[in-house]
Amino acid sequence: MSDVHPSAPSAAPARSDVRVRTLSPVRRASDRVQFRRGLTLTLMTLLMPGSAQLVMGNRRVGRIAVRVWLGCLAFGLLLVVLALTSRSTLFIFATNPRILTIGRVLLIAGALAWVLLLLDAWRLGRPLQMGRSHRLWMTGLNAALCFSTAGALFFAAHLVGVQNGLIGTVFAAQTSADPSEGRYNILLLGTDAGDDREGMRPDSLQVASVDAETGRTVLIGLPRNLEDVPFPEGSVMRREFPDGFDCDGCYLNAVNTWALDHRELFGDQPDPGIRATMEAVEEITGLTLSYHVIVDMAGFASLVDAVGGVEIDVPERLAKFGAEDSWRQEYIEPGRQRLDGDEALWFARSRVQNDDFSRMGRQKCLMSAMVAQLEPTTVLMNVQKIAESGKALLTTDIPAKDLNVLADLALKARAQDISSVSLTPPVIDTGNPDYPKVRRIVADGIDTAEGRAPRKHGLERASLPAVSAPESAAAPKDLRKVNQADDVAAAC
DSSP states (O other): OOSSOTTSOOOOOOGGGOOOOOOOHHHHHHHHHHHHHHHHHHHHHHHSTTHHHHHHSOHHHHHHHHHHHHHHHHHHHHHHHHHHHOHHHHHHHHHOHHHHHHHHHHHHHHHHHHHHHHHHHHHHTOGGGSOHHHHHHHHHHHHHHHHHHHHHHHHHHHHHHHHHHHHHHHOBBOOOOOOBTTEEEEEEEEEOOOTTSOSOOOSEEEEEEEETTTOOEEEEEEOTTOOSBOOOTTOHHHHHOTTOBOSTTOOGGGHHHHHHHTGGGGTTOSOHHHHHHHHHHHHHHOOOOOEEEEEEHHHHHHHHHHTTOEEEEEOSOEESSOGGGGGGOOEEOSEEEEEOHHHHHHHHHOOSSSOHHHHHHHHHHHHHHHHHHOOHHHHHHTHHHHHHHHHHHEEEOOBGGGHHHHHHHHHHHHTSOEEEEEOOTTTSOTTSOOHHHHHHHHHHHHHHHTTOOOOTTOOOOOOOOOOOOOTTSOOOOOGGGGGGOSSHHHHO
């Protein structure tokens, strides 16, 4: 009988049966060298695509890739030089539809090629010969670089496509206009066309007169209720109204509707309403208009929302609806604040508590604030929303081929004061306007903005009565004075 008890534990296995996997010092050193080589090839491809292939791969592919990359660097340097010396030439690349289309295709092709080169650099690094941890690091890094580089280029291609679509939709006109007496004079029409409105009667009529060299801008506000509007010799409207636009209810903002209702008088003119309105404004101001821009109020609200609102000093409590909507009345409270699109729209159009001339002043303040606050980074981060609102916002006869010049002038205008001239009472009686006097005021306003001495009769400005303040509050700022300000931003 055995002396071993049946319940005794079995003997422990010998230590020689436990296998411990270790790498020899030589193998560990080789793995580190392999990892550094793979990392170097990947970073070389990131900094100069094709360089890894020149060193270890297909040299023909490497040479092509490096040459393309050097060409891209040279083009980027050219853009930097143009930004410093000739921004209008730089804007050609940003506004020419053909160049934008080619650029979009090249960006997409570049994204795909760069990803392929990064994957090839990963292959050349022989990741399967690395240790497990190094292989995971290399694969993760390469995947992250593929995603980030391709993502950046695809996003850039998207921006170019959006820009091209906006230009093709809004700036489809073909006819260019030269500056008149050194200025671009652009008619800005603010409209609020809707199902409850017949035709298009502008709520806001302004001329932006921009110096073609410096960008110095004068905003000329035209009351929509100007009567007896004159028309130039030889025009259809002059033939119909030789003594001015003197029919019942015929104000300046009704010229467009009248012309559209009688379009048979204008032959093959594609847009007789706008043409007649531009002729009237030219005769009123003595300026030759270069272009017109129709700004839809609903589209404007979308634009303000797209850029994150606009900061405005609201001088007084403003009603958001008309007097007939008092049952649902809401208000914009006074004080400096950031307005969203709906609030900015009502800031520009409200006149329940005041008059058209206060509204004209608020519109100028809003335009000045938008010009000052619209930063390039804001535009870049919201380009899709801005493009969508822009298509709904703008109708214009500005051709795409002139955008480079006007965009450069817009940047110059941001750095300068914007002056204002408005044809408002008591300087101008809108019911019985003195149009020769109007033209003198416009000419003097431009002379003053340009630093030239006004003509001997001087610049005539409105002397407005003080606004009575409630007993419990200080007098609000009278924004009617903005209509005659040499510096709109300061007056606001």
